[in-house]
Amino acid sequence: MPTIQFNGIDYPCNSGESVLDALTRQGVMVPFSCRNGICQTCMMKSAEGNIPAAAQKGLKSTLQAQNYFLACACHPVENMAVSLPAEPNRLLPATVTAIRPLNADIVCVGLDCPELTYYRPGQFINLYRDSHFSRSYSIASVPADGYLRLHVRRLPNGRMSNWIHNELALGDNLHISSPIGSCFYLPDKSGQPLLLIGTGSGLAPLMGILRDALSQNHAGQIYLYHGSRDKAGLYLVDELRELEAAHGNFHYIPCVSDGTESEEYKAGRSLDVAMSAHRDLSGWRVYVCGNPEMVKTARKKAYLARAAMSDIYADAFVAAAPPIGNAMSEKQTAGKIP
Ligand SMILES: Cc1cc2nc3c(=O)[nH]c(=O)nc-3n(C[C@H](O)[C@H](O)[C@H](O)COP(=O)(O)OP(=O)(O)OC[C@H]3O[C@@H](n4cnc5c(N)ncnc54)[C@H](O)[C@@H]3O)c2cc1C
Incomplete structure (x- = not known):
């Protein structure tokens, strides 16, 4: 059974278990959302031990080269020493500039994010309600709009979507991740249907x-x-x-x-x-x-x-997985954005 060293402590990892599941089961606070290898919220860095290829799928090559990996998609075959990322996961401050209904269930949220210098329309960002509670939302705007536009659908009992629909207000400040994903337009074949x-x-x-x-x-x-x-x-x-x-x-x-x-x-x-x-x-x-x-x-x-x-x-649009085992609840882990 491999062990995962985190902050100097060895945590056993059951056979077939992911790094994320092993750590959160044993009470370590690792931010996560989709638990599906998509949203990249659970990105960590390996200091020791081989990273299985599947755990780096979808990460930029610059991040792969620096041994970053997705904890939810990492099923270790040998001991690893891991840490939370310092810089690449840096969150960007954003201010709510618009909230308007698009239909009875969906609102358009406008966000001004001065530190966001580049994105491709169709990519997604992770929107943080606090340091451990995020959800992914796709970008409906184009850079010429000057601000980000998201479409958020309210789900029955959905924690983030109801908070956005009921409580988020103009002028509120929050944080978002850098844009992620490869679902965007490529101008390489202009004639392609x-x-x-x-x-x-x-x-x-x-x-x-x-x-x-x-x-x-x-x-x-x-x-x-x-x-x-x-x-x-x-x-x-x-x-x-x-x-x-x-x-x-x-x-x-x-x-x-x-x-x-x-x-x-x-x-x-x-x-x-x-x-x-x-x-x-x-x-x-x-x-x-x-x-x-x-x-x-x-x-x-x-x-x-x-x-x-x-x-x-x-x-x-996969739903975020609920916390498992001993993982801290969202209330317990709520805190300041780093
Ligand atoms: C790459 C990506 C892009 C996304 N882009 C968008 C976007 O642009 N707009 C958008 O509105 N959402 C988008 N999502 C989904 C979004 O991230 C959240 O999952 C969604 O808003 C629900 O979060 P919540 O906290 O409100 O619900 P939760 O509290 O996480 O879930 C509440 C309950 O609803 C159930 N549930 C979850 N999803 C659905 C569903 N689709 N239908 C019915 N029940 C469901 C859950 O199983 C749970 O029981 C995207 C997801 C991904 C992975």
Whole structure:
């Protein structure tokens, strides 16, 4: 059984257990959120011991070279000595500049973040309510907007989303991570057709990607399928219709799964509607965001429709895992941002 040395203390790690699970089980406070190798909240640094390749997947090569790794995806095969990162995880201060409803369940949050110098629309940030409580939200804005825009959907009993909907106010100060992820527009093949599929607040990254592509004069056709259970769940419809009218190569197809076809939207799930309209995706670039089950199925279906794996970009909005074992509760770990 390997041991993990943290702050000079050896913690045993059960077979198959991740560094994150082993440490939090034994009461060590390690920030985490998705526990799925996506949000990078649990990034740590190894001073000793081999880092399994899977634990560095998705990290920038500069971070990999400095032995940073994701504790939730690290299943050690030998003893390791690890620490929390000092600088690369530095959080950026942000001020709330706007909160406006997009529909009954989703608000748009505007954030002014002067220290954020660069991002790609469609990437995501981790938004911190306090030093140990964060959630990932995708960037719907483009840099020319001057501030970040997020779309936050309220979940029943959701701790972060209800706090944002009920308590967050204009002028509040909070912290965000640097932008993460590779779900963004690439201007390398301007003529390539783009297929964007999203459900619910999965429109957020797609909105960023779409506006980025249009502002860079993407020449290929762009199809955006946005799905919701009912008509009330669709949002930014007028803005998207205006973009459609202004750009001959952009096509917006709202989809309602519990409805009958109308002039305003297609009936059916966005993924089904999209896949029946585009049966051969060879040469296409595909972006899928939102509900994790939809994203998983969409990846498979796009691949079977001949999209190259390297041309499929996806962000599944996986829920944050609850703390396990002895891990400190959010209340216990709440504290100042470092
Ligand atoms: C890469 C990435 C990008 C994301 N981008 C966005 C975004 O742009 N906008 C956005 O609104 N969210 C986004 N999310 C999801 C977001 O990070 C949170 O998971 C979400 O806001 C719920 O957090 P919470 O604290 O309110 O709920 P929690 O307190 O964590 O969960 C509350 C309860 O809701 C359940 N639950 C969680 N997710 C769902 C769901 N989808 N449907 C139904 N029940 C659920 C949980 O199992 C739990 O029982 C993203 C997630 C990832 C990983």
